[in-house]
Amino acid sequence: MAAAPWYLNQNKPGLKHQKAFNLTSEEGGDWYKRGVKTFQATKFRKGACENCGAMTHKKKDCVERPRKAGAVKTGKNIAADELLQDRIALGFDGKRDRYNGYDAEDYGRVVDRYERAEALKAEVAKKRELERAYRKANRVEDGDVPADEKDLASDDEASSSSDSDDDAKAADADTEGFMEVKKRVRSAGGGASMTVRNLRIREDTAKYLRNLDLSSAHYDPKTRSMRENPTPADDPSMQFALQFQGDNVTRKTGETLGFERLNQHAFDAYQKGQEIHMQAAPSQAELLYKQFKDKKEKLSGVTKASILEKYGNAAADTPAPEGLLLGQTEGYVEYDRAGRVVKGHEKPAAKSRYEEDVYEQNHTKCWGSFWRAGQWGYACCGSFQKNSYCTGKKGLDAAAASATLMKDNLAAREAQMEAQKKEEEEAAARDAAEGATKKKNPFEVKKDVWGGDVAEDVQLDPAKLMDALKREEARDRGEGGEDGGDERKRGYNVSHDVDVTEEDMEAYRMKRQRKDDPMAAPDAGTDGYDMV
Secondary structure, three states: OOOOHHHHHOOOOOOOOOOOOOHHHHHHOOOOOOOOOOOOOOOOOOOOOOOOOOOOHHHOOOOOOOOOOOOHHHHOOOOOOOOOOOOOOOOHHHOOOOOOOOOHHHHHHHHHHHHHHHHHHHHHHHHHHHHHHHHOOOOHHHHHHHHHHHHHHHHHHHHHHHHHHHHHHHHHHHHOOEOOOOOEEEEOOOOEEEEOOOOOOOOOOOOOHHHOOOOOOEEEOOEEEEOOOOOOOOOOOOOOOOOOOHHHHHHHOOHHHHHHHHHHHHHHHHHHOOOOOOOHHHHHHHHHHHHHHHHHHHHHHHHHHHHHHHOOHHHOOOOHHHHOOOOOOHHHOOEEEOEEEEOOOOOOOOOOOOOOOOOOOOOOOOOOOEEEEEEEEEEOOOOOOOOOOOOHHHHHHHHHHHHHHHHHHHHHHHHHHHHHHHHHHHHHHHHHHHHHOOOOOOOOOOOOOOOOOOOOOOOHHHHHHHHHHHHHHHHHHHOOOOOOOOOOOOOOOOOOOOOOOHHHHHHHHHOHHHHHHHHOHHOOOOOOOOOO
């Protein structure tokens, strides 16, 4: 905008109306001075750097290598003072000017050095050519060639080879970029040109030379692509190693197959009446395709379950071999009919830092190869003791015999217990038939005797109940005697009856103290159950 607006009253074109116009005028051609010589003292000065002797900085700011004995002690090799240049104010353009401060004389020195090197090369080449012409003119027979001339001939061959190498390097520099192919990149705006490196090796056979038949696969020279396989009749196992399968092999990899299936599903759904369009609503098409796959998987699972339920699963009855189950790998390897590797590499066996396949104590299996009843052991001898000596098949036989003996002992014990129980039942039946009264067991729990719920059909003898009440009262009073008293003061050899009758339990229930009963409290004003 060289023309100022009408309201600034600027008569002629200029840039004075621009913002910060005067800042560029302050910038000059100043730059940092290089190679300027300043004052260099011959002896150490007070206040100078103790390391180099310069007055413009201190020892902590010195950039020279620390001396073993500084200038303050030796007074020699005093460094020159630095040039303290004023700060250069640069604007936006001055900071980004790559040639600001550039000295043209530097390039003159570069050109001068290059010319002198070229002149020296030309002189050496001319001298070598003259020597070669001289030896060619004075050449003698092969058998009479002196040794020094043979050495010179070998030198000529070496020099000629070096010259050829230089020529080859120059040719490589001239042909740099020959392998780059410029292609049009497809885009909505018509495409753009970009450089794509040709990855084909020059020594490889070109695609169009695989099959020269006119009815062979079509080759597009513009894009250098051949979609189909030019040699479909060859052995498929050798296609990866020697032949060319076509560009469609690489085009049908990655996420391309999923995208094609998505397009095919959208097309089929549209043909069947659903409003699905891949370009108009891609999210809807992808969501419907996902729902279709889920329903298909569920349906296939139901079908599989019904078939297995009807016919059974033979694979579940006979498990797969261990080598097949543990032979899974993420590496892709292809083999031909002879067992040779066609594509990929075989995965080597993994090795740890510990010793493998080392067996001790005459064992043929490692510890932990056998498990039974929660214990680990050796599978070769069936021993559960670690670091034990292997007994081989005899150990397995002994373990089996011990297990059999234990089962026999358990069976005999169960038979003995069953026979004893049967005898007791028969004895009880005989006693009941004879009318004998079996003595009560004092440790046998009886619900109607030991403070439990009393049955309604229990008949109590009044005389025995009165005697039991007297004995209970005497026991509560702590009176000694045959029927009462403190049991803790009973003699060691005193015999007592441990048979507890229903009358004794009824007397205990009638006379026992109930501290939680409000009617039995001392301040209740009643003596027990007088009010009842």
